[in-house]
Amino acid sequence: MQSAITDISQLDPEAQYSYADYLTWQFEQTVELIKGKIFQMSPAPNVKHQKISSKLHICIGTYLQEKSCNLFAAPFDVRLLDKRKSSQANQDIYTVVQPDLSVICNAAQLDEQGCIGAPDLVVEILSPGNSKKEMRIKYALYEEAGVREYWVVFPSVRALVQFVLNEEEKFVFKSAFAEDEVFQAHIFPDLAIDLEEIFGE
Numbered sequence: 001m002q003s004a005i006t007d008i009s010q011l012d013p014e015a016q017y018s019y020a021d022y023l024t025w026q027f028e029q030t031v032e033l034i035k036g037k038i039f040q041m042s043p044a045p046n047v048k049h050q051k052i053s054s055k056l057h058i059c060i061g062t063y064l065q066e067k068s069c070n071l072f073a074a075p076f077d078v079r080l081l082d083k084r085k086s087s088q089a090n091q092d093i094y095t096v097v098q099p100d101l102s103v104i105c106n107a108a109q110l111d112e113q114g115c116i117g118a119p120d121l122v123v124e125i126l127s128p129g130n131s132k133k134e135m136r137i138k139y140a141l142y143e144e145a146g147v148r149e150y151w152v153v154f155p156s157v158r159a160l161v162q163f164v165l166n167e168e169e170k171f172v173f174k175s176a177f178a179e180d181e182v183f184q185a186h187i188f189p190d191l192a193i194d195l196e197e198i199f200g201e
Contacts, residue, residue: 016035022096030075034097045125056153059198076114076115077097079093080141080144081093118145121148122150149162182195
């Protein structure tokens with residue numbers, strides 16, 4: 001019988017792991033699985049990151065109160081499916097990410113372990129050192145999975161960039177917003193967010 005995995009150092013960084021493997025790990029480090037490969041997440045987000053996340057959570061959450069969509073903040077497992085496979089078995093899922101904020105409008109996608117399939121909206125707030133992952137790897141992942149709208153927040157320059165999925169299932173750049181502007185969501189046209197309040201101290 002294989003011994004329990006209690007430290008990330010016991011894992012082979014070159015191996016491919018599934019969500020079934022992920023569920024058995026018993027270490028404290030937070031990781032994501034991207035196409036079977038282990039990605040260690042950045043250390044605990046700094047205060048600026050947490051403030052922005054909290055303010056966005058309040059704005060989006062308040063807006064969704066009368067709607068059927070659900071809002072979740074990290075840590076929250078989102079299992080992205082390979083579109084070529086119909087199976088949702090844990091051993092057939094190789095990508096598990098933890099977006100800063102996720103909005104899921106289809107209740108059938110939710111179970112006790114999190115979300116299975118693409119959220120309708122994903123928000124990632126960049127932290128020092130993870131910009132490449134968010135901007136390249138996760139952009140491609142969310143596009144491939146079919147996330148309808150993706151926001152990338154840049155705390156260092158107080159800006160938000162918005163991407164939306166087009167009819168060809170490709171992300172297109174919708175707009176960029178600075179800290180003194182009111183941001184308009186795409187899939188929720190009546191959701192307006194004052195970025196001065198989000199980025200303000």
